[in-house]
Amino acid sequence: MPREIEPSLNEKQFVLQALQEKFRLDGRQFDQYRPLELTFGDQYGVADVAFGKTKILAKASAEVTVPYADRPLDGVFAIATELSPMASPAFEVNRPTETEVLLSRLLEKTVRRSGALDTESLCLVAGQKCWSIRVDVHVLSHDGNLIDTACFAVVAALRHFRKPDTSVEGGILTVYTPAEREPVPLSWLHSPFCVTWSFYGDRGEIAVLDATWTEEQIRVASCTISLNRHGEICQISKLGGTPVEAVALLQCTSIALTKAKDFSVFLDKKLAEDTKKRNIGGFMAELRSENDR
Amino acid sequence: MASTQHALLSPAELAYLHAALSLTPPIRPDGRSPAQFRPLVAETGILPGTNGSARICFADGTEAIVGVKAEVERTRGGYEGEIVEGGGAEEVVTDVNDEEKKGESDWVEMTVEIPGLRDDDATTAFLGAMISEALLADGGFSRRLWINRRFHWKLYLDILLISPPLSYPLPLLSLTTHLALLATRLPRLKSEGDEDPFFDDDWAAARYLYPRNKKDGKTTARPPVTLLVMAVGNNIIFDPAKEELAVADVALAVSIGEDATTAATATGDDASLMMDVDSTTAAAAITSARNLRLLSIRTIDPPSRLTPSGVPNATNTAYGAATTQKQPEARTAEAEAVEGVWRAPRGGAKPLVMAALVHKVLEKGGIADEVLDALHAVDLG
């Protein structure tokens, strides 16, 4: 298995020394994210998110399946993460690394278990037919902070996604094509965002947001906090590493909340822009009988 | 089927061990007599959340825990229609005789967990198969799980080896399973006949899977135990440790059952069915006063076959053997066994040795008796 090249001792020393003197290599503040870019695809449910050089594409799709026998009233919702060798030579296909397992667990806890998507709304015919929503996460470029980027991409893709409209009449299920009926958005309850802190120093006293890959490799601990704009924690995971003062963690949480609110505002704005772009001229344009010629 | 990880022993050590174990009487590395078991600590009923549980610690530090869980399951096929018809079903039910209580082997599910090994590892699968095979060999066990014609108990046996596998864990796992089954209790059935079963909530009223004698609290029938026996030269050695197994000429896992009620005459067929070795040994299914029954025999491939051979001084260049000798075939052939030089055992075991091994296990006052007596003494709380 190819292994990731670790930064050299000099490099580690340099970055650490700089952090101790309150500098980051790319000149950011400790609690500053890299520039966030979000583009939606032509299709519904495709979101391309970039934090600096980290780039993740998430694609949501829907199909009609049979619900699980033990949950006849719930739809199926799955998030698939596969880190391909495209992102880093250390990732191999069909061989989940620890990073991948933790990433998928985090997305699962943040988005799925927190009930962001109302899975009951995916039910079509109880016990027989339901929507299966699937989000595929593709890491296109890996420069640290996969978790926050992936979570943002998943949420953006799902918020942007439209599933075909359906109707049930007399036990017959009809799925309409986009031409027949405008596709409908998912029943979305709240938008959680992950904010990951990286800690440095012997006692984990330096806390940094949105670490780059180099910074990530030399951190002594990390803590991912998932929040929504209502101030609800969906999940916290600090899985070991150097112990950090409890008070510092509380401060991290409150900063994370402001970041999550920023993300929420940004996403709402982007979604509104996208809707406007898709809907040039509004309802009137659709009603016009004349064409471009 | 390689039995366990290899003991890392040099050819010289192997030769020494082999020589010591071939003496009469054999000298074992830990000073035990050939038929002596390792001392063990056993307790039962350690997990209140299970129907039955047991833990055994061998003196060498290996430890196992077995938990038994039972669930009510609907029996496949059969009597659904009869019940719907109503009325008549009742009387049919009341005189269900013992013959009708038939069990299926898939009513018992067994899993073995060995730390450091995958669940689909061959060793794990083999160990599980050997223990369940002995348990189900006579068909009498699954009959105990019969509730009525529509329902039965499904028994889940989870066997956990807690310690790293220092010696071949089969005897340990088998003994622990034995105790756990003895301690297993099932809630008392309150419903009658073929109706949907419901049970007495009072755990104190629960029945033992292996019913006990009211007077002395001892069980009448007992689950089987599987013992490991090996032969080195003319000696038969019980409960071999890892190092001893590394020089075994032949190793056998022998499962024996004890049946106090039924005569042991009918067992010959069962036993020979289970044999995957020379059927000549089936004759050895002799019974003692204890009604010991031979349930199954399996040969264990001793790791000794995979050990490297020693080099006699005569051909060892370090000791002045001619270096110019260009006869590689002569060296590999190793026609003669040289005293004190280790040679991995080749070929199978002689039928006579096999017969002697089995005979030794079953003989009256022999090791099987001893082990069962010892297990008898365990307080089944």
Added chain:
Amino acid sequence: MPLDTSAYSLALLRVDGRRWNELRRMHAQIRTQAAADGSSYLEMGHTKVMCVVTGPSEPGPRRSAVGASGGTGVGGGSGEAAQAEVAVSIVIAGFSSVDRKRTARGDKRILEMQSTISNALAGSLHTHLYPHSAINISLHVLSQDGSLLAALINAATLACVDAGIPMTDYVAACTAGSTSTYAAGDEAADPLLDLNQQEEQELPGLTVATLGESDRVAVLVCESRVQVSRLEGMLAVAVDGCKQVREILDRVVRDKGRRMVQEGTIEKGVGVNDMEID
């Protein structure tokens, strides 16, 4: 089955009769197994776990991927690492829960716990003293009744102490929860210490592990939705609980040490009585 939390406000007693800041009965033993380098047995209420530590020893054949042999390790490749690799494997016995359920080893929840325990202990163990070696921690869950991760961390800590691996301090863990669900928006919600299975399913909670007597948090895992404002109270209670747990663990280790000196198993070291570990 829904937990009736309304009763709590009346008598301030929880379903099992505890007050908000009470731990369940905690019982632990170390050196339970002769063959292992380190071993322990721990009960937190009805959650029962066993731990066996092997090592530090020469690392075995390289595990190909996470979960292949049930081990998750930190510390880089086993061969060339400057620090010992801490590999943890968790086996959840089929009979451990009320309904028998078989957990596959590749289960992501288990892999996550393995990785958490491995990372948490690696932060306290002096792994740099054992380059090119592996510390194998094998955990067995015999019975589950909430606070599983906390119990596993405590058992692993005890077993590492028994194995004699130098460490900064105990990594002690426990859980905390909050009396009402996130939806209630109840500001007066009380924090609760040491959740059992029923409370864990119904109420928001978190698992915290701290290093020794300090307030420094090694592990903080929260898997349920909860208001940010509740976090502080829950964290404070949990950190306080960790200190209590540390006392219990410390007592277990010291009692065992004293007994071993009395039995003559080990020689009494110089100044054992006035030695302070912190």
